[in-house]
Amino acid sequence: MFDVPLRQAREFQVQNVNLARFALFREDIRDLAALTTDKVANLLVVNTLKAMRTWALYFNFDRTDSGFQERTYQEDQLAVLLGMTLLTSFFFLMTSIWFAMHALQLAQAITTKLLVQVVRIPMPSENEIAKASTEGKDFELNFREALRLPFVRPAALNKDTLRDQMKDVGRQLPQLAEEVNREDSRLSNDTRAASPAAAPSPTDSKGTPLLQTTRPMNLEVSMQELLHCLPPHAAGAFSEMEPHLKLLCLVASAWQPFDLYSRVTTVLGSSCLFSGLAYFSLYYNKFDVDGSSSMPTEAWCSFLFMSTLAWWNLTIEISGSKLDLFVAALLILVGPTLWVASNKPTLHASVMQHFGYPVLVTIQASWICFLGIRAFTCGGEWPHFFTSTRYLNVVHKQRGPIEIPVDIARKVHEDEDTSTESSVNFKDSQHAMALAQPLIDVLSCIGDLPQSSSSRAAVFQARDWLREAARAAGVLRTSLMVKGFWIYLPMTGLDNEGAVPHWVDIHSIDFPSLGSSATEAFMLPELLQAADLAAETLHAQAVHWTVHDMLRLASYGGEPVTGVNSFLFQFENISERMRTFVPSADYLFKVAMGLVSLFWIMVWVWSIMAATELFRKVSLSGTMQPFALDTPWRTVTSFGCTLEGEHYVVTDSVVVQILSEEGNVWLQFGACDGAPILAVDFGQQGEVVATCERGIQATWLSGAKVQDQFWVSNISNLQDVSVDRSPLQDTYHLDAIAISGTRLLGLRYHPDSTWQEVGILNVPPHKGLFTAVAVRMGRAAWLEVPR
Structure with a gap:
């Protein structure tokens, strides 16, 4: 019994590591939720200050003022542009505050529910602690162990002796054996995943699980087997994402849209604020020159500077092409440029001042609507025109909002004949997970080979798309190794005619001697098609909550989660009438842009009517006054x-x-x-x-x-x-x-x-x-x- 303290120390070490490991899981949830909570908390403070400043500028009133004097047409138009731009800024900033408050509330409530009910720390029970201590009867019932001399062992152990020893270990440490069977590679140094299709743990003749202490060797397969028919022993040769991270990525779809549009409306509100400050400086500085309508030079300098700052605010927040940046700069700066060019620099009558204000209103409304329309979520994808979409999900690259999958129990209830389909989908996802990382390595190697530029671009595009799909599905690594093969690469375009064969071996740099005798050869389109199909399968797997995910998450010690809908059910409106319409962040943002566009259209119509009225006043009009000189041959000079x-x-x-x-x-x-x-x-x-x-x-x-x-x-x-x-x-x-x-x-x-x-x-x-x-x-x- 001299080794009892060693076995106890090992058991307690396993329990301590488990406690630390699950504490890290809880810390993962806090860190990922902090990406939203910390950011929107800062936006709340900054946007509140901006909104207060905008409100103070628009309602800049002192009770000791004498009030507005009679204003000219130009001053009326300038006041309308000033007021409408500041009100648009205030509208966007308030919308951003509302979105940020909603995102903060959702993120805090959902993450707290995850920590309290699902991701718990599995504290060891009294039975598990008691199993670590050895009882005397275990020693007394084994006559051979009782008479064994300490530190003396046979020279060679036969299979029966080794099985008996492992039987004792399995009986003394059942909890440790269960942890090894649960695919914990960090505790058992085993890189294979615990999945329903994984190979079972070795057992003795009585069914007692034996402890695995050796690391599995890398599996080498051919390219043909990798693409079409993996051997059975390669089904579990990969590691998956932790289930709590997958669940968090799914439930984060409840607050990510509000997080995104709070940032988008902040950008729009800030740019409108700078543009409004430009008109503000122009309007209020015009009274500084002896009460006349002449504009001082500093007013025009402030106007141009703030207008440029409105565009400069967008350069970091816009991730579009150079054409997008040029269009944004053109729409923002062309109005102020035309205005400055048309004034000399006074507010006296000119063609631009009398009849160009509808043009200025149109240009001012165009760049606001242009940025707003580019922020719409279309086709199930985020508005990648803004850089804020890059930082919504740090686990993997997310192209658009996630549609919450149907719960597991509801699937069985709605469609009773889903067992066969689920089995087929499970096999496809397992195959895609196994071939993802080897195929990424193969495509990276192929991309460095001599080929046409269009072919290389297609290879890198397929590789990047598959890599992001693998990250989304949680395929972290794999133990599969691919044998070398030949591939035919086109030298012009993507046409297979005239393709040149190249040797591909991701584990060798030089041309191997066995390459000349290799029989496997593939065309590039076949690999690209396999990569696209695997990427689609992995993307579909990433947004599906399966029974396997539920069982793995239940091992944390919390409540089992049958689906995202059931998990978020308590946060939904229980009224049947309201459940039929749940406005999303994208829908609310589109409504906000519709209201802003409507207001600007009304201002544009008013500007047209004011210009028409002015034109009617200044146009030539009158009645004929017939008169003639007394001498008809004379002419008026x-x-x-x-x-x-x-x-x-x-x-x-x-x-x-x-x-x-x-x-x-x-x-x-x-x-x-x-x-x-x-x-x-x-x-x-x-x-x-x-x-x-x-x-x-x-x-x-x-x-x-x-x-x-x-x-x-x-x-x-x-x-x-x-x-x-x-x-x-x-x-x-x-x-x-x-x-x-x-x-x-x-x-x-x-x-x-x-x-x-x-x-x-x-x-x-x-x-x-x-x-x-x-x-x-x-x-x-x-x-x-x-x-």
Whole structure:
């Protein structure tokens, strides 16, 4: 009995390792759940601060303010863009907060249920502890052991003696034998998986399991056997994922969509916030220049900087192609660029400001809708346009949301004849799991051989797809080794014609001497087809909860889980009416994008209506005023009117006529001392101003008669003149503009009733000749004809 302490120490060591191992299982669940809980907790804090800032910017109101003054059309459009962009940002940030709170709540509740009910630490029972102690009767009943001299053993042990010794070990350590039979490779140094198809443990003649202490040798199979018919002893030559990880990956589908879209809406809300800050800086800085609508340079710098930052925020979050990044940058930056280019830089009237705001609204709404549409989950795949989809599942690469499989008990209840189908599917999955890793190694070796670029791309694509499927199914490693074989690789395209044979041996670098005598040869499409079929089988196996998974997880000591639906049933709505409609995160995000698009369409319609109304106001409109000179052969060469439009002044270069509002001749007189009259208009005080060859002459009227007439300026040869009689208080206001050859002259009226030239106006480059000019409210327009 001297070896009793050794056996006890071994048994207790097994129990301690089991405790530590299952403690690691529980730690796995906490770590994987923390990927969501920690991230969304940070998003809650950051997005709450952003939403508060957005709310403060939009409702930036002080009770001591005098309120909004009457705003121009341009200021109204700018305020609408500012408000709508900030409200869109606030909408996305609040949606992100709601998604993050829901994901956090689901992740914490489900992981706590896993830890409390399923993944438990298997504490050793009193019977298991008692089995570690040796009783005296076991020693007394074995006469041969009682008379054996210590430390003296036979030179060679026959099979019966070894079986008897292993029988004693099996009787003393039944729990350890059960652990070995349960495929724990880390405890027993056995790399084979414990599956229903695995080879049974060796037993003696009485059925007592014998303890395996040797590591199984690697199994070498041919490529033909690997692809079509594996030998029976190779069925369990692989290791599987732990069942608690598989269950966690399945139940994580309840919160992963909310986790993803909380991040997506954060990106959209942040970009809209930066864009709104750009319009904010433009709107509020315009009041910093003496109350005028002129824009300071710092306002435009802030506007361009924040607009660029709105695009820069997306560069890290977008994982699309270069074309996607270019389209996003174009839609975000083209609007601000057009606006800056169209202003000089003021908010005065221009074609872009009057009629380009619907274009700006369209561009602003386009990039928001473009990013939102690219975030839709379509065809069962995540929106890989955003980098957040890469970090949802760290166990394996997940292309889309997992559809929760039907429970095991429900399968049997719904379809009673599923035993044969399940058996066939089980054999296919076992075959796919066994050939996955060897086939990945073979494809990696084939990819390095000389072949066409399209063929190499197809090989690497099939290898990567199979590798991700193996990770998803939990095929960690295998003990199968593939013998060398020949493969025909195309040198141009994927056509098998002209294919060149190559030797493939994943365990040898140099060309082996036996390669020349090898008889197995394969075409590349055959291997690619096998890889695709195995990948599909493994992907299907990864999302199915089987009886084998249930039994393995039940060995942890917790409650058996018959399926994901039954596990999550307590978190569902028990109302039959509500159970028919359970909105998903993707559905809620699509509804949110629909609401945002609807709001922007309403703003766009309002912008179109406002631009149309403005165009109607500034367009030429009026009624025909028929009047004719008393001499039909004379032609009107100049025309003017009072500010109220009650009287008109016309000339035919000979006489000046004053017409009433009805078109009747009210007064007729001569001017310029008989010289040709070049142009006429009403002056600042209601006098008639006529330009002549020698200067400007003013005629004062009273009671439909000429009261006085004298020269007020010696500026000669003015082809046309227009007097601005609007009541403007600007110090630098021009009272009149006149045409002198190829120049536009600015004139100013002095209190002594004289006119003086102020200077020459700078106009854009032109190629025509000035023919007429008009000025009202400080804005001038002229006509020109080609030379």
